[in-house]
Amino acid sequence: MPALLAAPSHAAQTVPPPPPVTSTVPAIKPAPMPLPVLTPVQADQLRTLLAANAMAQGLRSTPPLAAAPLAGDALVRAALDQARAVHAGRLAPSDFDKNWGMIPPPYDPLPAFADAVRRDRLAAWIASLPPPYAGYDGLVKGLATYRAIAAAGGWAKLDPGPDLTLGATGPRVLALRQRLAVEDSAVVTTGDSFDAELLADVQRAQRRYGLNPQGVVSNQTLAALNVPAEDRVRQIMANLERWRWLPQELPRDRIQVNIAAALMTVFDGDTPVLSMRAVTGRPGHETPMLSSTIHSVVINPPWNVPTSIATNELWPKERKSPGYLKRNGFVVNGTSLQQAAGNQSALGRFKFDFDNPYSVYLHDTPSRAKFASFDRLASHGCVRLEKPADLANLLLRGDPVWTPDAVAAAVARGKTIRVSARPVQVYLLYWTAFASANGQMNFRGDPYGWDRTLAAKIEARSAHQITLQLEDVL
CATH class of the missing domain: 2.40.440.10 (L,D-transpeptidase catalytic domain-like)
Structure with a gap:
C-alpha cells in the first residue's frame, strides 16, 4: 500500500490542522460615486438641454410650467433621471406586463455623466442617450411633425355617410381632401369631386393605416382618419418608449x-x-x-396541443362530432393530444x-x-x-x-x-406607430390595448418621480 494512502498507526496519530480562520468582518462596499459639481455655465446649459431633450424624446407631451430652476445636486439628479428614461425607459421591472418580455437591464448613467461634466461635453452626452436606431429616429421626427399638427388645431372630424369612392361629389369629398392633406402634402385641397388623383391619395392613406387600399372610404377608413392628432402624438410616444427596451446594439x-x-x-x-x-x-x-x-x-x-386549446376547443368538437380528432390526425397520448x-x-x-x-x-x-x-x-x-x-x-x-x-x-x-x-x-x-424609409408615419390599431396600458403605467410611475417630469427643473 502506498505510504500516502496507508492508515496512520495508533501510536503515532497526527493532529489535524485547525480549521481556517474566517473573518466575520463584513466586506466593505465601495463608496458611492460622488455627484459631479456643475459650474454655473454648465448648470444653465444642462437646464436648456434637458428641456429640449424631454420634449424631443417624447418624455413630455407639453412644455414644462415655469418654476424656480433646480441647481446643484437636485439638477444633477434630474439629469440622471432623464438619462435613465431616455436610455432604458421609465418603467421599473415590476411595472412590466407579463407579456412584455423585454425588460431592459439596469442602467447607471452617473459615470458617463461625470465624465461629460469633467470634459465639458454635456451636449454630446445628451445626444448619446437615445437608442441608436433608424426606427427610433424616424419616430422622433414623426413626433415633432404630429406635435406641430396638433398645435395647429389638428384636423376636422369627417362626417359619417355613404361610402366615398371614384365619381363621388359633394362637400364630404372636399372635407376628405382637406383631411388627407394634413398628413400628405401631395393631396390637392380644392375640388369636391372624387377623381383618380384622390383615389391614389386615399390608397396611400389606407396603406399607412394598414387597411385594404381599395380606395373606398368606408367606416374603417373614416375611423382611422378621425383619430385625433393628439392621440397620434401619444401613440408615437408609447412606441418611443418600447424602443428604449431594446439592447443598445x-x-x-x-x-x-x-x-x-x-x-x-x-x-x-x-x-x-x-x-x-x-x-x-x-x-x-x-x-x-x-x-x-x-x-x-x-x-x-x-403539434403538441396546449391543454387550454384541447380543453376549450378540440374536445368539444369531438363530443359534437365523434371521430373529429381521428379525422384530423390527432392522437391521444395519455391526457394530452398530438396532431401528426x-x-x-x-x-x-x-x-x-x-x-x-x-x-x-x-x-x-x-x-x-x-x-x-x-x-x-x-x-x-x-x-x-x-x-x-x-x-x-x-x-x-x-x-x-x-x-x-x-x-x-x-x-x-x-x-x-x-x-x-x-x-x-x-x-x-x-x-403601432413607425416611420417608412421616406419618413412618412404609419399607424396601426392598438389591438391589445398596450399603448393605453403603457401610458397609464408611465403616468403612475412618474407621479412618484417628480424630478423625471422636470416640473421643478425648468
Missing part, C-alpha cells in the same frame, strides 16, 4: 416580427432582406413581446424554435386564407408565416447538406426532422 442579422402589423422582416443591419405577412395572436391570446435566438428548424413538425405531421398539421411543414417562457414559436400553417386579409390577428399567440420555406432556406443558407432542394425533398418525404440552424436573434415587438 442589435445583431446585424436578425428577425423582427411586428405583432400589431402582423409582419415579419429579416434584417441585414437596417436593410430588410426578406419580408412576409404573418398571423399573430388575437386579443385574449396575445403574442408576447420578447427576444430570443432561433436555434433549429423542424421540418414536418407534429402532414398536410393537416396546424404547424404546416415548418416550425422555427427559440427558447422562451411563453412556449411560442414561428411556424407554417395549412390555412392560407388569412394571409390575404388586412386583419391578421387570429392565432393563439404563436406567429404563422406566409412564406416559411423562404425563411427556412435563408436560415440554412451556407449549409452544404441543407440546400433548398434538400429541404424540399425532406418536406416531401414527410418525416419529422430537426435541423440545427445558424443562430439568429428574433424579436417579437409591438409597433
Whole structure:
C-alpha cells in the first residue's frame, strides 16, 4: 500500500490542522460615486438641454410650467433621471406586463455623466442617450411633425355617410381632401369631386393605416382618419418608449416580427432582406413581446396541443362530432393530444424554435386564407408565416447538406426532422406607430390595448418621480 494512502498507526496519530480562520468582518462596499459639481455655465446649459431633450424624446407631451430652476445636486439628479428614461425607459421591472418580455437591464448613467461634466461635453452626452436606431429616429421626427399638427388645431372630424369612392361629389369629398392633406402634402385641397388623383391619395392613406387600399372610404377608413392628432402624438410616444427596451446594439442579422402589423422582416443591419405577412395572436391570446435566438428548424413538425386549446376547443368538437380528432390526425397520448405531421398539421411543414417562457414559436400553417386579409390577428399567440420555406432556406443558407432542394425533398418525404440552424436573434415587438424609409408615419390599431396600458403605467410611475417630469427643473 502506498505510504500516502496507508492508515496512520495508533501510536503515532497526527493532529489535524485547525480549521481556517474566517473573518466575520463584513466586506466593505465601495463608496458611492460622488455627484459631479456643475459650474454655473454648465448648470444653465444642462437646464436648456434637458428641456429640449424631454420634449424631443417624447418624455413630455407639453412644455414644462415655469418654476424656480433646480441647481446643484437636485439638477444633477434630474439629469440622471432623464438619462435613465431616455436610455432604458421609465418603467421599473415590476411595472412590466407579463407579456412584455423585454425588460431592459439596469442602467447607471452617473459615470458617463461625470465624465461629460469633467470634459465639458454635456451636449454630446445628451445626444448619446437615445437608442441608436433608424426606427427610433424616424419616430422622433414623426413626433415633432404630429406635435406641430396638433398645435395647429389638428384636423376636422369627417362626417359619417355613404361610402366615398371614384365619381363621388359633394362637400364630404372636399372635407376628405382637406383631411388627407394634413398628413400628405401631395393631396390637392380644392375640388369636391372624387377623381383618380384622390383615389391614389386615399390608397396611400389606407396603406399607412394598414387597411385594404381599395380606395373606398368606408367606416374603417373614416375611423382611422378621425383619430385625433393628439392621440397620434401619444401613440408615437408609447412606441418611443418600447424602443428604449431594446439592447443598445442589435445583431446585424436578425428577425423582427411586428405583432400589431402582423409582419415579419429579416434584417441585414437596417436593410430588410426578406419580408412576409404573418398571423399573430388575437386579443385574449396575445403574442408576447420578447427576444430570443432561433436555434433549429423542424421540418414536418407534429403539434403538441396546449391543454387550454384541447380543453376549450378540440374536445368539444369531438363530443359534437365523434371521430373529429381521428379525422384530423390527432392522437391521444395519455391526457394530452398530438396532431401528426402532414398536410393537416396546424404547424404546416415548418416550425422555427427559440427558447422562451411563453412556449411560442414561428411556424407554417395549412390555412392560407388569412394571409390575404388586412386583419391578421387570429392565432393563439404563436406567429404563422406566409412564406416559411423562404425563411427556412435563408436560415440554412451556407449549409452544404441543407440546400433548398434538400429541404424540399425532406418536406416531401414527410418525416419529422430537426435541423440545427445558424443562430439568429428574433424579436417579437409591438409597433403601432413607425416611420417608412421616406419618413412618412404609419399607424396601426392598438389591438391589445398596450399603448393605453403603457401610458397609464408611465403616468403612475412618474407621479412618484417628480424630478423625471422636470416640473421643478425648468
